[in-house]
Amino acid sequence: MIFSSKFLKDLSTTERYEFLQLCHRRKYNNGEYIFYQNDPGTGMYFIEEGSVELIVTGDTSNEDVGDVSFKLEPPESFGALTIGYDLRRLSSARCITDCTLLGFYNPDFETLKKRNPKIAVKFLESVSTLAMRQLERTVRELEAVTSTQNAFSIHFQTYYDRFDESKDNTHETE
Secondary structure, three states: OHHHOOOOOOOOHHHHHHHHOOOEEEEEOOOOEEEOOOOEOOEEEEEEEOOEEEEEOOOOOOOOOOOEEEEEOOOOEEOHHHOOOOOEOOOEEEEOOOEEEEEEEHHHHHHHHHHOHHHHHHHHHHHHHHHHHHHHHHHHHHHHHOOHHHHHHHHHHHHOOOOOOOOOOOOOOO
């Protein structure tokens, strides 16, 4: 399973073995939540056995906005964007069967960085590539349903951290 992961495809067999040594096997029951939307992101999971549903709860004040869910099965993984970053969960994760998952958490990533920085960099490059693909597709999809101006306004405001009007807007550009 771990050898099929898109996040580990650039790692050699030996490097994957080193990575696997830091993972934690956990068993969950059908219906059990692994984490909830808006929880602090503490790590990622690889599905070894079973099925997991990612659920995004819509705006409860607007009855036209419902929940969105997405089913995952082995060898898929989820939660990777929280590795190395202080992010909140965008969705809840619930087991829809009994599941066996391999957890890889932020402290494990810190250990990996110390023990084998080369593997940590390769892993983080895979996660960053995924994040950039998601960002690009999201901006393009938003552009298609709103406007180019709106999509890129949100994109740039987020990049330069200017959504919060109370913050100082005098950030230097890179």
